[in-house]
Amino acid sequence: MEGLLFNVNNGYIEGIVRGYRNGLLTGTNYTNMTQCETIDDLKLQLGPAYGDFLSTLPPNPSTSSLASKTTDKLVSEFRYVRANAVGSLAKFMDYVTYGYMIDNVALLITGTLHERDTRELLDRCHPLGWFETMPVLCVATNIEELYNSVLIETPLAPYFKGSLSHQDLDELNIEIVRNTLYKNYLEDFYEFVNSHPDMAGTPTAEVMSELLEFEADRRAINITLNSFGTELSKADRKKLYPSFGLLYPEGTLMLSRADDFEGVRLAVEGVSDYKSFFEAAGLGGGPGGPGNMAGGSGSESRSLEDMFYQKEMEIAKSAFTRQFTFAIVYAWVKLREQEIRNITWIAECIAQNQKERIGNYISVF
Amino acid sequence: MSGAADREAVFPTRQSLGIMKAKLKGAETGHNLLKRKSEALTKRFREITHRIDEAKRKMGRVMQIASLSLAEVTYAVGGNIGYQIQESAKSARFRIRAKQENVSGVLLPAFEAYQTEGNNDFAMTGLGKGGQQVQRCRETYARAVEALVELASLQTAFVILDEVIKVVNRRVNAIEHVIIPRTENTIKYINSELDELDREEFYRLKKVANKKQRDTAAADVEAKKRKELLEKENETPDADHATGPTDLLAAEDDQDVIF
Numbered sequence: 295m296e297g298l299l300f301n302v303n304n305g306y307i308e309g310i311v312r313g314y315r316n317g318l319l320t321g322t323n324y325t326n327m328t329q330c331e332t333i334d335d336l337k338l339q340l341g342p343a344y345g346d347f348l349s350t351l352p353p354n355p356s357t358s359s360l361a362s363k364t365t366d367k368l369v370s371e372f373r374y375v376r377a378n379a380v381g382s383l384a385k386f387m388d389y390v391t392y393g394y395m396i397d398n399v400a401l402l403i404t405g406t407l408h409e410r411d412t413r414e415l416l417d418r419c420h421p422l423g424w425f426e427t428m429p430v431l432c433v434a435t436n437i438e439e440l441y442n443s444v445l446i447e448t449p450l451a452p453y454f455k456g457s458l459s460h461q462d463l464d465e466l467n468i469e470i471v472r473n474t475l476y477k478n479y480l481e482d483f484y485e486f487v488n489s490h491p492d493m494a495g496t497p498t499a500e501v502m503s504e505l506l507e508f509e510a511d512r513r514a515i516n517i518t519l520n521s522f523g524t525e526l527s528k529a530d531r532k533k534l535y536p537s538f539g540l541l542y543p544e545g546t547l548m549l550s551r552a553d554d555f556e557g558v559r560l561a562v563e564g565v566s567d568y569k570s571f572f573e574a575a576g577l578g579g580g581p582g583g584p585g586n587m588a589g590g591s592g593s594e595s596r597s598l599e600d601m602f603y604q605k606e607m608e609i610a611k612s613a614f615t616r617q618f619t620f621a622i623v624y625a626w627v628k629l630r631e632q633e634i635r636n637i638t639w640i641a642e643c644i645a646q647n648q649k650e651r652i653g654n655y656i657s658v659f
Numbered sequence: 660m661s662g663a664a665d666r667e668a669v670f671p672t673r674q675s676l677g678i679m680k681a682k683l684k685g686a687e688t689g690h691n692l693l694k695r696k697s698e699a700l701t702k703r704f705r706e707i708t709h710r711i712d713e714a715k716r717k718m719g720r721v722m723q724i725a726s727l728s729l730a731e732v733t734y735a736v737g738g739n740i741g742y743q744i745q746e747s748a749k750s751a752r753f754r755i756r757a758k759q760e761n762v763s764g765v766l767l768p769a770f771e772a773y774q775t776e777g778n779n780d781f782a783m784t785g786l787g788k789g790g791q792q793v794q795r796c797r798e799t800y801a802r803a804v805e806a807l808v809e810l811a812s813l814q815t816a817f818v819i820l821d822e823v824i825k826v827v828n829r830r831v832n833a834i835e836h837v838i839i840p841r842t843e844n845t846i847k848y849i850n851s852e853l854d855e856l857d858r859e860e861f862y863r864l865k866k867v868a869n870k871k872q873r874d875t876a877a878a879d880v881e882a883k884k885r886k887e888l889l890e891k892e893n894e895t896p897d898a899d900h901a902t903g904p905t906d907l908l909a910a911e912d913d914q915d916v917i918f
Contacts, residue, residue: 357730404746418742468747469786476787513787520790534786599735599788635734642730646723654734 300618304383307375311626314371315614317343319633320659327640328652336641357641364634369421372627382492386620389483390627394423395450396479400472402431403463406440437463453478473517473534480510480536493620501613501621508609510539512602518549518558540565571601600656607632607658632656666845671852679849683842690834697827699763704820707813714810725803728796735789743784753804765823770812772805
C-alpha cells in the first residue's frame with residue numbers, strides 16, 4: 295500500500311540517494327587505494343568519486359584536509375537532498391542532523407564553560423549539525439544564558455528539558471551531558487519513526503528501528519566498557535542507556551551492574567550477534583579487555599569497535615534492499631561517514647608509512 | 660735572548676726566581692688536573708652522545724606509534740576531539756622534576772618525569788564511542804613525552820658539557836702552550852741574567868785582585884829598595900861601631916819591617 299503514493303513526494307529523493315549509494319567506493323577501489331605510495335596517488339584514486347572536491351587541494355595535502363574535503367562532499371549532497379525533501383521526509387532528515395547538532399552544542403557548552411571565545415568554535419562544528427541560529431548561541435557569555443538560548447533557538451530543547459537543568463551543565467562532565475542528550479535523541483527518533491502516521495508500519499519504521507536499536511545497544515555497551523575505571527557511578531551510567539534496543543530491558547539492567555569486561559559479556563549473552571562479537575574480541579583482545587582496533591597487534595584480530603562498525607555497515611547496506619523507505623537516507627549518511635573514516639585511515643597509514651595496518655578499513659560493497 | 664718578548668716583566672732577582680719556580684710548579688700541577696678533568700668530561704660527553712643517538716631513535720619509533728594511535732582515535736571517534744581534550748584538561752598529569760648531577764665539578768641538570776596518580780581529567784572523553792582509543796592514545800603519548808623528556812635532559816647535558824669541555828680545553832691549552840713556556844722563559848732569563856751578574860762580579864773581583872797584586876808587588880819592590888838602602892847605611896856604621904852618633908840608629912835595627 296505504501297508503494298502506491300510514496301513516489302508522489304519522495305520518488306525523486308529515493309532515486310538520487312540510490313544514485314549516491316552507487317557512487318560509494320567499492321572493495322576494488324579500496325584495494326587500489328591501499329596500493330598507493332603517496333597521498334597524491336591516493337588523491338588520484340579518489341578522483342572519480344571526489345574529483346571536484348579534491349581539485350582545490352594543494353599537492354600532498356594533509357589527512358585532515360582530505361577528511362574535511364570528503365566531508366564537504368557529503369554535506370553538499372545531504373543539503374541538496376534536504377532541499378528537495380518535503381513533508382515527513384524533510385522532518386526525518388532533520389532528525390538525522392540532530393545527532394550532529396548535539397555534538398556541536400556540546401562543543402559550544404565546553405567553550406562557554408571555559409570562557410573561550412565561542413565564535414572561533416563555529417568553524418569546528420560539524421556542518422551537518424549546523425542550524426541557522428547557532429551563531430546566536432555564541433552571544434551567551436555564561437552557562438545560564440547559553441542554556442536558555444539552546445532551549446529557545448534549537449530543536450534540541452526537548453532533550454534538555456526534563457533531564458538537564460542549567461546547573462547540571464556546570465557540574466556534570468560534558469561527556470555525561472552529551473550522552474544524556476544523545477540518549478534522549480535516540481529515544482525520540484525511535485518514537486518518531488514508529489509513531490509518525492507516514493512511517494509507522496512501513497518499511498521505514500522497520501529498517502530504522504533495526505538501525506536505531508543497534509545504535510542504542512552499541513552506545514550502551516560502549517558506555518559501559520569505557521566507564522570502567524572512571525568516576526562514573528553505576529546509577530549515573532544506567533541513566534545514559536537508551537530505553538529501547540535489543541538489549542533492553544534485561545540486557546541494559548545487567549550492563550548497569552557490570553563491573554568488568556566479563557560482566558558485559560554476560561549481559562549481552564542474550565543477543566547472538568553481540569555474543570559472537572564478544573567471543574571474537576575476548577579471544578583477540580586477551581585479558582586486557584576488548585582492545586579496540588587491536589592495539590598494534592596486527593590486523594587479523596578485529597576489535598569490538600571494528601565489529602560494531604562492520605555490523606552497522608551491513609545493516610545500512612541491507613537497508614537499500616527495501617523500497618519506499620526513508621531509511622536509505624540515514625543508511626547512506628552512515629555509509630558515507632564510514633567511507634570518510636576509511637579514506638582518512640588509509641591516508642593516515644600512507645602518510646605515516648605504516649602499511650601493515652592499512653587493511654583496517656571496513657568495506658561492505 | 661730568543662724569547663725576550665715572551666716573558667714576564669720581572670726584575671731578575673733571586674727572589675723573583677723563587678716566585679717563578681713556584682709558579683711553574685703550580686702551573687704544571689694545574690695542567691695535570693685540568694687535563695684529567697677534561698678527559699673525564701670527554702668520556703662523559705661521548706657516553707651522552709651515544710645515549711642521545713639511542714634516545715633519538717627511540718623517539719622516532721615512539722612518536723610513530725603515538726601518531727598512529729592518534730589516527731586510530733580519529734577513526735574511532737569519527738571527528739576531531741582535540742578541542743574537547745584541550746578544554747577538559749585541568750591540571751598536568753605528566754610532570755617533571757629537575758635535579759642536578761655532578762660530573763667532575765660540572766652541574767648537569769637532569770629531568771625526571773613522573774605521573775601524578777589519580778589525575779584523569781578526560782577519562783570520560785569518547786564515552787559513547789572511541790573512549791578506549793582515547794585512553795590508549797593518551798598512554799602512548801605519555802610514553803612519547805617520557806622519551807622526549809629523557810632526550811631533553813640528555814641534550815641539555817650535551818650542550819652544557821660541550822661548553823665546559825671547550826673552556827677546560829682552552830685552559831689546558833693556555834697553560835700548556837702559553838703559561839708554562841712563558842714561565843720557563845722567565846726562569847731561563849732570570850738565570851741567565853743572574854749568571855751574567857755572577858760573571859761580572861767575578862771579573863770585577865779578579866780585577867781588584869790583580870790590582871792589589873800589582874800594588875803589593877810594587878810595594879815589595881819599594882820595600883826591598885829601602886831595605887837595601889838601609890842595610891847599606893847600616894853597614895857603614897857597623898864598620899866604625901864605636902862612634903857615638905850611630906847609637907840611635909842601631910837601636911832601631913832590632914825591629915823587622917813587616918809589610
